[in-house]
Amino acid sequence: MYEQFGISDYVVNLVNDASNNLENEFHKIDDICEFNSLKVLHAFNKVGISEAHFNETTGYGYNDIGRDAVEKVYADIFKAEDALVRGQFISGTHALSTTLNALLRPNDILLSITDKPYDTLDEVIGLKDNPSSLMSYGVKYEQIDLIDNDFDYDKIKKVLLSKKIKLIEIQRSKGYSSRKTISIDKLKKVIDVIRSVDKQVIIMIDNCYCEFVTKYEPIELGADIVVGSLIKNLGGGIAPNGAYVVGKKDLIELVASRLNVPGEGKEVGPTLGMNKLFLQGLFLAPSVVKSSLKISILTSYVLEKLNYKVEPRYNEERYDIVQSIIFNDRDKLIKYCQGIQHASAIDSNVLAIPSDMPGYDDQVIMASGSFVQGSSIELSCDGPLREPFIAYQQGGLTYEYGKIGLMKAIEEIM
Numbered sequence: 001m002y003e004q005f006g007i008s009d010y011v012v013n014l015v016n017d018a019s020n021n022l023e024n025e026f027h028k029i030d031d032i033c034e035f036n037s038l039k040v041l042h043a044f045n046k047v048g049i050s051e052a053h054f055n056e057t058t059g060y061g062y063n064d065i066g067r068d069a070v071e072k073v074y075a076d077i078f079k080a081e082d083a084l085v086r087g088q089f090i091s092g093t094h095a096l097s098t099t100l101n102a103l104l105r106p107n108d109i110l111l112s113i114t115d116k117p118y119d120t121l122d123e124v125i126g127l128k129d130n131p132s133s134l135m136s137y138g139v140k141y142e143q144i145d146l147i148d149n150d151f152d153y154d155k156i157k158k159v160l161l162s163k164k165i166k167l168i169e170i171q172r173s174k175g176y177s178s179r180k181t182i183s184i185d186k187l188k189k190v191i192d193v194i195r196s197v198d199k200q201v202i203i204m205i206d207n208c209y210c211e212f213v214t215k216y217e218p219i220e221l222g223a224d225i226v227v228g229s230l231i232k233n234l235g236g237g238i239a240p241n242g243a244y245v246v247g248k249k250d251l252i253e254l255v256a257s258r259l260n261v262p263g264e265g266k267e268v269g270p271t272l273g274m275n276k277l278f279l280q281g282l283f284l285a286p287s288v289v290k291s292s293l294k295i296s297i298l299t300s301y302v303l304e305k306l307n308y309k310v311e312p313r314y315n316e317e318r319y320d321i322v323q324s325i326i327f328n329d330r331d332k333l334i335k336y337c338q339g340i341q342h343a344s345a346i347d348s349n350v351l352a353i354p355s356d357m358p359g360y361d362d363q364v365i366m367a368s369g370s371f372v373q374g375s376s377i378e379l380s381c382d383g384p385l386r387e388p389f390i391a392y393q394q395g396g397l398t399y400e401y402g403k404i405g406l407m408k409a410i411e412e413i414m
Contacts, residue, residue, distance in 0.1 A: 012407060047073050087241055096124070102254040103255070112141075146179055172206060224247050235278075299393055
């Protein structure tokens with residue numbers, strides 16, 4: 001059956017044997033999925049979602065009851081005061097940029113406590129020169145690096161005691177780095193440490209790749225505002241674009257004013273028929289995240305058996321959907337990504353090759369044969385062409401399709 005995909009019996013047996021050995025790990029993921037499914041269903045029922053909420057608005061988008069209902073559902077799921085869920089956001093990076101620009105003013109200090117943020121924020125902040133960056137408007141930037149995959153709690157307290165920090169940014173997922181994703185326990189601990197020194201500083205969380213991976217979300221741990229993408233976890237592979245911001249009501253209003261226009265804020269923004277897609281994607285999201293996590297666990301188990309270094313290992317607790325494979329070999333990174341591309345439903349005939357990408361200093365290889373362009377909740381794999389040549393694999397709408405993709409990628413590197 002697999003011969004038509006160029007997959008050998010050896011690889012099929014290798015992956016199937018691994019799958020049979022992972023029942024205990026998969027059971028943990030099933031439990032989290034059920035918990036988050038109950039959370040989503042409760043929010044739908046509490047808000048009273050009906051077919052009327054699927055209707056679209058155009059133009060200014062005044063009185064869009066569906067848009068308002070979507071945002072109430074998001075606020076309830078995240079235990080937040082308010083939410084902004086809009087297709088006008090192009091990406092998670094756009095939502096992060098909008099939020100930072102909304103909350104920071106000239107001479108304010110932005111402090112990152114999880115090393116340098118994701119590469120695409122370099123020009124947003126001004127780490128790479130851009131005349132529209134935060135730094136070009138007089139916002140100051142400081143950074144505290146992690147120590148052994150944990151926060152530098154002493155330095156954080158020292159900085160907070162020595163100067164007034166307006167906003168602390170925490171990126172949970174690893175981005176294109178070799179560090180571990182921030183755990184729920186560490187996130188709770190650092191928020192408590194921050195609050196023990198400064199109760200007013202805004203704590204903002206970049207939540208991309210992390211939603212529904214555990215039973216808790218950052219607002220429940222004390223964060224003020226949380227940002228994420230809808231072409232990742234919460235879109236469920238259905239949302240065609242967009243992002244969300246959830247948190248304190250006054251902060252959400254500032255973000256809405258920056259996205260739209262001061263004085264109108266959340267009251268405008270046509271949904272153009274996307275309410276149903278946002279809601280349907282969210283409804284499916286716990287199950288889709290479950291599939292993605294199972295594919296990551298299987299990938300970790302099999303690649304480690306083939307003597308590659310992986311992070312996290314198959315039996316470690318997970319806090320995002322990203323699986324890192326450290327190849328230490330440029331060609332194997334490329335071949336693995338090409339295998340993922342060839343096993344995609346869309347553009348399977350395309351040969352993934354490294355290329356220059358906006359926002360990145362290194363060439364990047366990206367494999368993503370997805371129904372939604374750039375979707376990271378659909379099976380994809382990418383990585384910058386720099387040592388130690390790490391592949392960052394994520395997503396998978398179903399376990400079965402992801403398993404086939406893994407087989408094809410392994411066949412390519414063998």
